[in-house]
Amino acid sequence: MAQHRDQITAAFLSRALSDCQPMQNESSSSIWVVCPAYNEATTIASVLTGLCQAGYHVVVVDDGSIDHTPQLAAERATAVVSHPINLGQGAALKTGIDFALAQGADILVTFDTDGQHRASDIPRLLDALARNRADFALGSRFLGRSRNMPRMRRVLLHAARLFTTATTGLRLTDTHNGLRALTRRGAAALRLRQNRMAHASEMLAEIARSGLRYVEVPVTIEYTAHSLAKGQHTGDFVMILLDLLARKLYR
Amino acid sequence: MIAQVMLSLLLGIVLVYAWAEYRRSPTVAVLSCIVSLMGFYFVWIPSHATGVAELFGIGRGADLVLYLWVCISLIVLLNLHLKLRTQHELLTALARSIALANAIMSTDSMRHPGISRNSLLREAGWPKA
Numbered sequence: 554m555a556q557h558r559d560q561i562t563a564a565f566l567s568r569a570l571s572d573c574q575p576m577q578n579e580s581s582s583s584i585w586v587v588c589p590a591y592n593e594a595t596t597i598a599s600v601l602t603g604l605c606q607a608g609y610h611v612v613v614v615d616d617g618s619i620d621h622t623p624q625l626a627a628e629r630a631t632a633v634v635s636h637p638i639n640l641g642q643g644a645a646l647k648t649g650i651d652f653a654l655a656q657g658a659d660i661l662v663t664f665d666t667d668g669q670h671r672a673s674d675i676p677r678l679l680d681a682l683a684r685n686r687a688d689f690a691l692g693s694r695f696l697g698r699s700r701n702m703p704r705m706r707r708v709l710l711h712a713a714r715l716f717t718t719a720t721t722g723l724r725l726t727d728t729h730n731g732l733r734a735l736t737r738r739g740a741a742a743l744r745l746r747q748n749r750m751a752h753a754s755e756m757l758a759e760i761a762r763s764g765l766r767y768v769e770v771p772v773t774i775e776y777t778a779h780s781l782a783k784g785q786h787t788g789d790f791v792m793i794l795l796d797l798l799a800r801k802l803y804r
Numbered sequence: 805m806i807a808q809v810m811l812s813l814l815l816g817i818v819l820v821y822a823w824a825e826y827r828r829s830p831t832v833a834v835l836s837c838i839v840s841l842m843g844f845y846f847v848w849i850p851s852h853a854t855g856v857a858e859l860f861g862i863g864r865g866a867d868l869v870l871y872l873w874v875c876i877s878l879i880v881l882l883n884l885h886l887k888l889r890t891q892h893e894l895l896t897a898l899a900r901s902i903a904l905a906n907a908i909m910s911t912d913s914m915r916h917p918g919i920s921r922n923s924l925l926r927e928a929g930w931p932k933a
Contacts, residue, residue, distance in 0.1 A: 614903070633908045636899050648900045652907060748896055 585658035587649030594620040596668040601629035603672040614645040643752025678734035688739030689767035692732035697771030721761040751796035
């Protein structure tokens with residue numbers, strides 16, 4: 554059954570990606586920024602403007618938004634991919650990664666659209682990839698800076714760090730940071746199945762499994778009322794643990 | 805005796821279910837097997853059930869069997885939840901393929917600054933030697 558399911562999934566994807574040809578020859582060597590977005594109409598315009606001005610390809614994965622997010626994204630991004638229904642941030646990232654790989658991306662950057670991240674941190678991630686000959690550059694707010702982080706969030710993130718060290722062996726300072734850069738080889742090595750918030754832990758488990766080199770990079774995270782309302786809540790960490798446990802139980 | 809036969813039939817169905825589920829979810833199948841075999845044992849040797857129940861402070865063997873049945877129900881519920889997740893994975897693959905097939909590409913050349921992107925790569929030391 555599991556094999557059958559995987560075959561169906563692979564068939565869906567190969568069919569869709571075969572229809573999704575690279576747009577230009579020049580894009581065969583490029584940086585693609587993958588932006589998952591769900592009801593981000595208040596922030597997405599400024600986020601995309603910053604990324605496009607910096608000269609990156611930007612693919613926005615609209616995760617079934619019911620506001621003006623897809624329209625605002627279409628006015629600014631290089632490409633917009635829209636989920637017909639809301640699937641979750643993990644699913645949106647996976648869709649964006651598949652899309653960027655199909656476009657011939659050499660480097661992929663994952664970037665949140667709630668305004669927490671700074672486009673000016675991306676060159677630092679790319680530089681870290683090149684200097685360390687790494688396949689994953691993971692942003693860390695604890696090596697860099699964070700503004701207006703609630704105390705409870707800090708405690709939970711430290712608990713998540715301990716959990717990640719215990720389950721994957723990766724020694725990181727920040728395990729739930731959405732700002733990362735991946736090489737094409739690194740992105741292709743990830744097998745992501747978690748649709749919702751557990752994708753961050755799953756990605757780290759996959760990085761550990763791949764055996765590819767990773768490096769942490771100081772970045773700045775700016776919490777706003779909007780990002781706090783949209784971000785993870787205390788109860789989400791329980792659901793993340795349940796999701797990860799469920800994946801262990803089921804093939 | 806009628807109750808014992810009825811319970812045995814139900815436990816037999818659980819065993820068949822566990823056997824059928826083994827390939828998909830071995831953990832759930834093994835748990836279901838263990839609990840239903842314990843159920844068989846206690847249904848047919850109730851005096852042992854009473855002894856074990858007293859050991860756990862439950863009081864009556866019948867109550868122990870009831871609790872075992874609750875355990876079986878919870879395991880089946882867990883398996884249903886996991887199956888639902890599988891269905892959701894298929895739904896995700898379908899939604900993703902629809903999304904990718906209908907991707908909207910910008911025709912604005914300003915949003916495809918290929919040369920500057922490549923120069924960014926070169927500045928960052930890419931492609932690697």
